[in-house]
Amino acid sequence: MNILLLTQFFSTTKGGGEYVFSLMAKSLAEKGNKVWVITNRIKNESYQTDNNIRFVFVPPTLEYKGGLPPNFSDNLRYVFSAIRQGKKIINEEKIDIIHSNNFSPAVVGSVLSWLTSKPHITTVHDIFSLCGKNYWNMWGKQNGVSKFNVMLAPFFEKMMTRLKHDAVHTVSEASRDDLIKFRERKPIYVIHNSIETEIVKKLEPIPFQFIFIGRLVFYKNLEVVLKAINIVKKDFPIISLIIIGGGPHRSSLEKMVMELGLQDNVKFMGYVSNEEKLRILSASQALVFPSLCEGFGLVILEAFSQEKPVLVSDVRPLSDIVSNGITGFVISPHDEIKWAKTITDVIINPENALKIGRKGKQVLEEKYNMQKMLENVLRMYKDLRN
Numbered sequence: 001m002n003i004l005l006l007t008q009f010f011s012t013t014k015g016g017g018e019y020v021f022s023l024m025a026k027s028l029a030e031k032g033n034k035v036w037v038i039t040n041r042i043k044n045e046s047y048q049t050d051n052n053i054r055f056v057f058v059p060p061t062l063e064y065k066g067g068l069p070p071n072f073s074d075n076l077r078y079v080f081s082a083i084r085q086g087k088k089i090i091n092e093e094k095i096d097i098i099h100s101n102n103f104s105p106a107v108v109g110s111v112l113s114w115l116t117s118k119p120h121i122t123t124v125h126d127i128f129s130l131c132g133k134n135y136w137n138m139w140g141k142q143n144g145v146s147k148f149n150v151m152l153a154p155f156f157e158k159m160m161t162r163l164k165h166d167a168v169h170t171v172s173e174a175s176r177d178d179l180i181k182f183r184e185r186k187p188i189y190v191i192h193n194s195i196e197t198e199i200v201k202k203l204e205p206i207p208f209q210f211i212f213i214g215r216l217v218f219y220k221n222l223e224v225v226l227k228a229i230n231i232v233k234k235d236f237p238i239i240s241l242i243i244i245g246g247g248p249h250r251s252s253l254e255k256m257v258m259e260l261g262l263q264d265n266v267k268f269m270g271y272v273s274n275e276e277k278l279r280i281l282s283a284s285q286a287l288v289f290p291s292l293c294e295g296f297g298l299v300i301l302e303a304f305s306q307e308k309p310v311l312v313s314d315v316r317p318l319s320d321i322v323s324n325g326i327t328g329f330v331i332s333p334h335d336e337i338k339w340a341k342t343i344t345d346v347i348i349n350p351e352n353a354l355k356i357g358r359k360g361k362q363v364l365e366e367k368y369n370m371q372k373m374l375e376n377v378l379r380m381y382k383d384l385r386n
Contacts, residue, residue, distance in 0.1 A: 126295030
């Protein structure tokens with residue numbers, strides 16, 4: 001099968017949605033499918049070569065800024081360049097399926113499908129407009145966020161379901177339900193994410209060490225964990241929280257750490273290599289992931305891979321992926337006292353934490369394995385070809 005993937009960010013190291021698209025391309029290529037990827041080049045990102053994957057880089061070169069979208073002019077440049085390149089590829093390479101990833105690529109996929117009559121699948125990871133009526137107002141208050149983008153983003157989300165496409169690919173039942181609320185009329189395929197499970201030398205957990213991995217944006221809700229750490233600190237003064245990732249909300253979080261006097265307990269590490277990230281995760285007692293809004297939460301699977309319990313907010317789909325008391329703990333996203341109690345329970349019951357971590361690894365292997373994801377993607381493509 002010949003597949004054209006459209007995405008502005010194509011990365012094995014930054015962003016869950018971007019990583020999944022790169023993993024999908026790699027898996028498809030390994031099975032003998034031919035994949036063309038039209039993408040912007042990302043500064044300091046390396047691109048793996050494969051005989052069955054061809055990258056077509058279009059302007060501009062982008063800088064990854066912790067989940068901030070490209071500006072309006074960069075989006076326009078991608079759209080016009082990708083349409084021109086995509087039409088050429090479809091005609092010359094006998095493309096079977098067009099698959100786009102989020103906003104501007106979805107516009108490109110829609111136009112190319114209209115021009116060539118090739119089936120178009122668009123991926124929607126989450127619907128931010130349904131994350132609360134103040135979502136876009138809060139998003140606009142972060143450092144470096146374009147007010148123009150804040151005004152346009154809700155419009156683009158609504159437009160996603162109106163563009164020409166033959167099906168929608170999404171990553172969780174919660175996102176599917178949101179798409180239905182958004183009046184999506186086309187077939188919706190729910191295909192759970194997966195990860196490459198990498199062998200990391202198993203490390204003894206460092207007592208009192210917890211970890212957060214993700215974009216530093218307001219809806220990750222790290223404030224509730226910082227407040228909880230401040231409570232736990234009274235009984236366990238050496239408790240530590242390692243924060244891996246960057247983004248426009250970092251300065252606000254650093255200010256809160258100063259105000260709470262947690263400078264010795266909280267460490268911001270920014271972006272680290274994948275190997276370093278997994279090493280620190282393997283050496284931590286648990287992952288904290290208090291997000292208010294997610295399409296999936298890929299970092300949960302990374303914690304499962306290292307046999308670590310996961311503390312998540314009681315919001316879907318996080319509460320669908322993590323079984324309370326079995327593979328982790330599901331906690332009210334606004335109750336720092338309950339977060340503090342759960343963190344304390346992990347500290348004082350390490351054997352239970354180990355048992356929960358092992359169960360998470362089992363769930364990853366049985367439910368979220370790569371083979372299952374690839375089979376479902378290929379089935380979706382074949383449905384659309386037929």
